[in-house]
Amino acid sequence: MTEDGGVSDGAREHLAADTDTAVEGDSSLTVAVIGAGAVGTTAAYALARAGADVTLYDRGSVASGASGRAAGICYDAFADSLEATLAAESIERFRALSGEETFPFVECPYVWFAREGDDDRIDAVRRQVRRMQENGVVVLEVDGSALGERFPSLRTDDIAVAGIAGAAGYTDPARYTDCMAAAATGAGARLEAETDVAVRTTPPRVVLENGAGREFDAVLVAAGARTKRLLADAGVSIAMKPYRVQALIGSGDFEEPMWYDATDECYARPHLDGLLAGNGAEHREADPARYDRDADPEFAATLETRIRHRLPDVELGLERAWAGLCTATPDRDPLVGRLREGVYVATGFQGHGFMRAPAIGERIAREISGGSGIDAYDPTRFAGDEEFDVTEGTTLTFEE
Ligand SMILES: Cc1cc2nc3c(=O)[nH]c(=O)nc-3n(C[C@H](O)[C@H](O)[C@H](O)COP(=O)(O)OP(=O)(O)OC[C@H]3O[C@@H](n4cnc5c(N)ncnc54)[C@H](O)[C@@H]3O)c2cc1C
Incomplete structure (x- = not known):
C-alpha cells in the first residue's frame, strides 16, 4: 500500500498474479456497493475486475x-x-494475497475447548470435531493433557476436551480491507468515502444526503450493522439484529495458539503488541446510530482475570x-443474495464475517454478474418480521 491508500507497484504485481478467482460477467453493468468493509470492498474488487462500472460508497x-x-x-x-468450504476458500485467498506490500497473514493453529464438568459443551465440542472430520476439515480431538503438551503456554488442567484446527491464522482486518478497496479502485471502481447514502428499490437507486440520486443496474447493501435500517427506509424488511461485542489488546509475550474457551465464552490470539482478546456478546439488539463504541469499565478487568x-x-x-457491532439472524446463517430486482444484500455474519469475506464477497459479485449465488444464504428465506433472540456466533450450539 502507498501512503495515500493506493496500491504500491509491489502490491499491484502481487494482485495481478491473482487470476484464479476472477468473476466472469456482464461488463456493461453499473453497480453501487454500499459499505467499504471487508465484504463490500471484496465484492467491489471482484465486480470491477469483471469489467462492471462500480461505485463504492462509505459514510465514513x-x-x-x-x-x-x-x-x-x-x-x-x-x-x-458450506461454512467450512467458504472459510477454507477464504483462508486460501488470505494466504495468496497477503504479503509485505498488502496485508499480513500469520499462520497460527486455532483451538477451542470445554472445561471439566461442562458436560453439554464437552459433548458439543466432540460432535463438532466428528462432523468436521466427516466433512474433510482437518481437525484433531485431544484431552487437556495432550493440549498442554502441544501448547505449553496454555493452562490445561481444567480442560476436558479440545479441538485443534491447523488451517487457521490471523491478519489485520483493517489492512485487508484497505488493500481490497485500493485494489478495487486500481481495477477501475470509484470510491466515494464520507458519503452517507440511502437506497431506493424500484428502480435500484442510491440517494445522497443532498437529495441527488443515481440509478444503477444493481445495488449491493453491505453496510454492516446499518444494513437493516438502510433497507427498512427503502421499504424492505430483513431478519437481522445488530449486537454489541467487546475486545481488548494487552501487552505480554504469547505466540500460539489462538484459542476459544467455550465454557467461559472468551478468546485470545497473539498480536504484534502482545495479545488480542474478547468475550461473549450482549444478547440484545443494539442501535448502530447510538451504541457505545468504548468498552464497558468492567469488561477489561473481568477478561484480564x-x-x-x-x-x-x-x-x-x-x-x-x-x-x-456484529449482526445476527434467526438461523445464524448470513443473508447474502438478491432481495428484489437489482437489489442485493450481504449481512448477518454472526461474528464470523471477516474470516469469510473473501469467499462471500466473490460469491455475491458472481451472483450480481449473472452467475449463481449461495442458495442456503438466500435472504428471502425469511419474511423479515421474524421474532428471534440474538445469540453470538462463537457460542457452541448443542444440536446435531
Ligand atoms: C470486536 C469484534 C471482533 C470481531 N472479530 C472477528 C474475527 O476475529 N473474525 C471474524 O471473522 N469476524 C470478526 N468480527 C465480525 C466482523 O467484524 C464482521 O463480520 C465483518 O467485519 C463484517 O464486514 P462487513 O463488510 O459486512 O461490514 P462492516 O465492516 O461493518 O462495513 C460496513 C460499512 O458500511 C458503511 N455504511 C453503513 N451505512 C452506510 C450508509 N448509509 N452509506 C454508506 N456507507 C454506509 C459503514 O461505514 C461501514 O464501513 C468481529 C467483530 C467485532 C466488532
Whole structure:
C-alpha cells in the first residue's frame, strides 16, 4: 500500500498474479456497493475486475465499521460443510494475497475447548470435531493433557476436551480491507468515502444526503450493522439484529495458539503488541446510530482475570479496549443474495464475517454478474418480521 491508500507497484504485481478467482460477467453493468468493509470492498474488487462500472460508497472511511474493529481470527473449523468450504476458500485467498506490500497473514493453529464438568459443551465440542472430520476439515480431538503438551503456554488442567484446527491464522482486518478497496479502485471502481447514502428499490437507486440520486443496474447493501435500517427506509424488511461485542489488546509475550474457551465464552490470539482478546456478546439488539463504541469499565478487568487464568506465564497489561457491532439472524446463517430486482444484500455474519469475506464477497459479485449465488444464504428465506433472540456466533450450539 502507498501512503495515500493506493496500491504500491509491489502490491499491484502481487494482485495481478491473482487470476484464479476472477468473476466472469456482464461488463456493461453499473453497480453501487454500499459499505467499504471487508465484504463490500471484496465484492467491489471482484465486480470491477469483471469489467462492471462500480461505485463504492462509505459514510465514513474504508474499514470504519466492524471490519476495522474485528479481531482478525480466521479458521475453517466449522461443523457445517458450506461454512467450512467458504472459510477454507477464504483462508486460501488470505494466504495468496497477503504479503509485505498488502496485508499480513500469520499462520497460527486455532483451538477451542470445554472445561471439566461442562458436560453439554464437552459433548458439543466432540460432535463438532466428528462432523468436521466427516466433512474433510482437518481437525484433531485431544484431552487437556495432550493440549498442554502441544501448547505449553496454555493452562490445561481444567480442560476436558479440545479441538485443534491447523488451517487457521490471523491478519489485520483493517489492512485487508484497505488493500481490497485500493485494489478495487486500481481495477477501475470509484470510491466515494464520507458519503452517507440511502437506497431506493424500484428502480435500484442510491440517494445522497443532498437529495441527488443515481440509478444503477444493481445495488449491493453491505453496510454492516446499518444494513437493516438502510433497507427498512427503502421499504424492505430483513431478519437481522445488530449486537454489541467487546475486545481488548494487552501487552505480554504469547505466540500460539489462538484459542476459544467455550465454557467461559472468551478468546485470545497473539498480536504484534502482545495479545488480542474478547468475550461473549450482549444478547440484545443494539442501535448502530447510538451504541457505545468504548468498552464497558468492567469488561477489561473481568477478561484480564480469565486470560491470566488461561495464560499464567503471560505478563498481561491492558493497552486498549473497544466495542463494535456484529449482526445476527434467526438461523445464524448470513443473508447474502438478491432481495428484489437489482437489489442485493450481504449481512448477518454472526461474528464470523471477516474470516469469510473473501469467499462471500466473490460469491455475491458472481451472483450480481449473472452467475449463481449461495442458495442456503438466500435472504428471502425469511419474511423479515421474524421474532428471534440474538445469540453470538462463537457460542457452541448443542444440536446435531
Ligand atoms: C470486536 C469484534 C471482533 C470481531 N472479530 C472477528 C474475527 O476475529 N473474525 C471474524 O471473522 N469476524 C470478526 N468480527 C465480525 C466482523 O467484524 C464482521 O463480520 C465483518 O467485519 C463484517 O464486514 P462487513 O463488510 O459486512 O461490514 P462492516 O465492516 O461493518 O462495513 C460496513 C460499512 O458500511 C458503511 N455504511 C453503513 N451505512 C452506510 C450508509 N448509509 N452509506 C454508506 N456507507 C454506509 C459503514 O461505514 C461501514 O464501513 C468481529 C467483530 C467485532 C466488532
